[in-house]
Amino acid sequence: MKIVFMGTPDFAVPTLNALYDSGYDVAAVFTQPDKPKGRGMKLAPSPVKAVAEEHNTLVYQPGSFRGDGGENAAILREIAPDCIVVAAYGKILPPEILSIAPLGCVNVHGSLLPKYRGAAPIQRAVLDGEKITGITTMLMGEGLDTGDILLQEQTQIGENETSAQLFERLAVMGAALLIKTLAALESSSVTPRKQDDSQATYAHMITKDMSPIDFTQSAQKIHRQICGLSDYPCASAILNGKRLKIYSSEIVSTQPTGRPVGSIVNAKDFSVACGSGVIRFTQVQAEGSKKMSAQDYLRGKPLCGSEILG
DSSP: OEEEEEEOSGGGHHHHHHHHHTTOEEEEEEOOOOEEETTTTEEEOOHHHHHHHHTTOEEEOOSOSTTSTTHHHHHHHHHOOSEEEEESOOSOOOHHHHTSSTTOEEEEESSSTTTTEESOHHHHHHHTTOSEEEEEEEEOOSSTTOSEEEEEEEEEOOTTOOHHHHHHHHHHHHHHHHHHHHHHHHTTOOOOBOOOGGGOOEEOOOOGGGOBOOTTSBHHHHHHHHHHTTTTTOEEEEETTEEEEEEEEEEEEOSOOSSOTTBEEETTTTEEEOSBSEEEEEEEEETTSOOEEHHHHHHHSOOOSOOBOO
């Protein structure tokens, strides 16, 4: 089977690797244009482009498919793929692209559709306190994640699992499910099924203004915020006038403490009073420092216990 792969970030890499490892003919890869990165703001390739170049695969990086005069559609028709595989590409594909491959455009999506259509399904599932999520492979349509479902696989979300950790797990799950999906399409053993639009939810983009922690909220809600925003943009608090990023946490208690919100409950383990309950920070990053365990942070910057986080 000849494949054209479309993807950009780390989430898409296991799927592309699975295609190579399974012996599929990856004829070309489409990914987003190189972007400035690092202090020098030098142009850097996407993770997908880096993998494609390691395999000497032809790479295309269109700015957009719309308004290109049909140039990219013409390229795809010349390649004549049997299937187009899409994983976190980050661009909308017009109808003329969707109709080129005989087996269609198969998308690997990080939720159990129709829940969490949109840009940030993994983070939103964690932020909302979902217990179960998963991977969906679907035939892409013109709507946003509205295409017919092919296969799904679910997994539990750990009590303290962060979005970053869940990203890694779902990326691997998605790769395996995609290979099963392609085999099923080849053998005509899968029947696409319509999504129930009445059950659809939308996963809005994650923004930096979601980072500051409001300690008047419950320990459960703050814990979901910390887990859901890790590793980017990361939940944050102000400690001694400086910003502190919090990457992971644990709920110590859900009962009111009577203490001022944001006050230190235990200076030895970085426990903090919330509107109701107590939360313990387990991984943090101070301004100008690197990410580290809370215990390592406290060894270098011990708390006196009278601090109030804001």
